[in-house]
Amino acid sequence: MAFAYTPGLRVADRTMVRKERRLPLSGETLVKEGDTVTAETVVARTELPGNVQMLNISNILGLPPGDIPELLHVEEGAEIGEGQILGQSKGLFGLFKNTVRSPIRGVFESYNRITGQAVLREPPIPVEIDAYLRGTVTGVLRNEGVIVESVATFVQGIFGIGGETRGELKTLTSGPDQELTEDLIDESCRDRILLGGSFVSFATLNKAIRNGVRAIIVGGFDDKDLKEFLGYDLGVAITGHEKKGITLILTEGFGRMDMARETFELLRSREGMLASVNGATQIRAGVMRPEVVIPVEGEESERSSEKQAGAMDIGSRVRCIRAPYFGRLGTVAALPAELQVLDSEARVRVLDVKFEDGKTVTVPRANVELIEE
Numbered sequence: 001m002a003f004a005y006t007p008g009l010r011v012a013d014r015t016m017v018r019k020e021r022r023l024p025l026s027g028e029t030l031v032k033e034g035d036t037v038t039a040e041t042v043v044a045r046t047e048l049p050g051n052v053q054m055l056n057i058s059n060i061l062g063l064p065p066g067d068i069p070e071l072l073h074v075e076e077g078a079e080i081g082e083g084q085i086l087g088q089s090k091g092l093f094g095l096f097k098n099t100v101r102s103p104i105r106g107v108f109e110s111y112n113r114i115t116g117q118a119v120l121r122e123p124p125i126p127v128e129i130d131a132y133l134r135g136t137v138t139g140v141l142r143n144e145g146v147i148v149e150s151v152a153t154f155v156q157g158i159f160g161i162g163g164e165t166r167g168e169l170k171t172l173t174s175g176p177d178q179e180l181t182e183d184l185i186d187e188s189c190r191d192r193i194l195l196g197g198s199f200v201s202f203a204t205l206n207k208a209i210r211n212g213v214r215a216i217i218v219g220g221f222d223d224k225d226l227k228e229f230l231g232y233d234l235g236v237a238i239t240g241h242e243k244k245g246i247t248l249i250l251t252e253g254f255g256r257m258d259m260a261r262e263t264f265e266l267l268r269s270r271e272g273m274l275a276s277v278n279g280a281t282q283i284r285a286g287v288m289r290p291e292v293v294i295p296v297e298g299e300e301s302e303r304s305s306e307k308q309a310g311a312m313d314i315g316s317r318v319r320c321i322r323a324p325y326f327g328r329l330g331t332v333a334a335l336p337a338e339l340q341v342l343d344s345e346a347r348v349r350v351l352d353v354k355f356e357d358g359k360t361v362t363v364p365r366a367n368v369e370l371i372e373e
Contacts, residue, residue: 009156009289009319009371011263017152017293018138021129022145024048033140037131037148039166039276044129044145050122053104058116060100061089065116074108081105086118132164133276134295153270153294155251155263157217158319158369160279160290161230161239162247166193167214169267169275169294173197176264179256180218182207189213193275193292195267199256200248202229208246215247215277217267217292220257220327238288240280247279249290252319253327260319260329260371270294318353318368325363329371330355 027046031037057072058065072087074080080102089098102108102120109119131137135150170192172184180196182204190212200208200218202225208216227233230242251259275294282288312318316332334352341347342364353368354360 009158009369010154011156011260011266011371012154013266014151014296014298015154016149017133017135017154017295018147018149019132019135020141020145020147021132022141023129023143024127026143027127029140029143029146031137031140031146033137035137036135037137038134039131039274041131042128043131043137043148046127047124048127050106050124052109053120053122055086055100055103055118055120056116057087057100057111057118061087061098063089065113068116069111069113072111076108076110078108079106080108080120132166132278133293134274150293150295151298153266153292153296155267155292157249157251157281157290157292158253158321159239160247160249160281161226161242162215162244162279163240163242164276164278165214165247166274166276167191169193169195169270169273171195171268171271176219176259176261180204180216185211185213187211193217193277195264196259197264198258201225205229205246205248209244213246215249215279217249217251217277219250219252219259220255221248221250223254226254238280238282240278240288242279247277249277249279249292253321255327257327267292267294270296312351312370317371319371320353320363320367321369322367325353325355325361325367328355333360 021043023044023046025046027044029044031043057068068087071089073085082102082105084102085099086102087100104120104122106120106122109121111118131148133150135148137146138149139147170189172180172194173196176197178197179199185207191214193215194213196216196218198219200216200221251263273294275292277292279290280288281290312332314332318330318332320326320328330353332351333354336350339347340350348364350362351365352360352362
């Protein structure tokens, strides 16, 4: 049988999800191997060095830099409070003294006898990372973080914005072809992860933010609204760091696009369960996909075959990811071995895709994405 490989999106009813939770720099791990954790459990913490502020004491006191050390009231490395006197001139006959006070709380780190500049450092910034999902700690990365594993429903999207969040999953549309509209969102949606169908509008997204919604999962969103929503042109940057008050995950792409029925029904079957989502996306080198992870009880499902990730053969479900069939779902009908010439005169490998309406077309293999179920 013909056989090929292509990048794919995973949609799994029950699979083992493994997450590395790492600190940005060396710190302290707070759990041990074998511990059971919830999504909110803090598993590691560290402190980032505080911001630095420069203070020219020489200029403030109106004296040469070399005269300042004997006028300082604090030593290098000493903790200081906001408004605390750092130094004071002798004045004239003990009068008319100039005083320099600390603008911050922190540490008097150093003084430069050449420039007259003092280095003041603000308090360290605490950083904590949580487990992200309910599961078991299966590994401890010494001074860095931990590895958490969980049997879960796992769904990857095609694009997302916003970082990690979690909440109870709530379905608002009756089917994968229905738009998630403003009238469906109310106070009952607060702190929830909302599952919609084919589309969410800019206005609905804003109403969701006002009502405290944690995240929205839908088929599509208008790409013209994305720039207005973010306030800038996204370009090819990695998403996931946006601070918009909500995470948005698109399972199909841009425009009004019905969510794949299997994806919609799978997520709807998890109604009321705690879902962890992350909108971080990177399409180019080092691909990252937005994801929905819903821990479930029981064991990992047995696989019907040992097919490797990315393996594609006859009957595999795929999504077209380039025009003129962008976003359409179908199954692989044939995998011709010989190269074919495109209109651009390029010679490429192709495949035949049979769409859900029965139409079969030939497209380059690079123009499809495998839906791994």
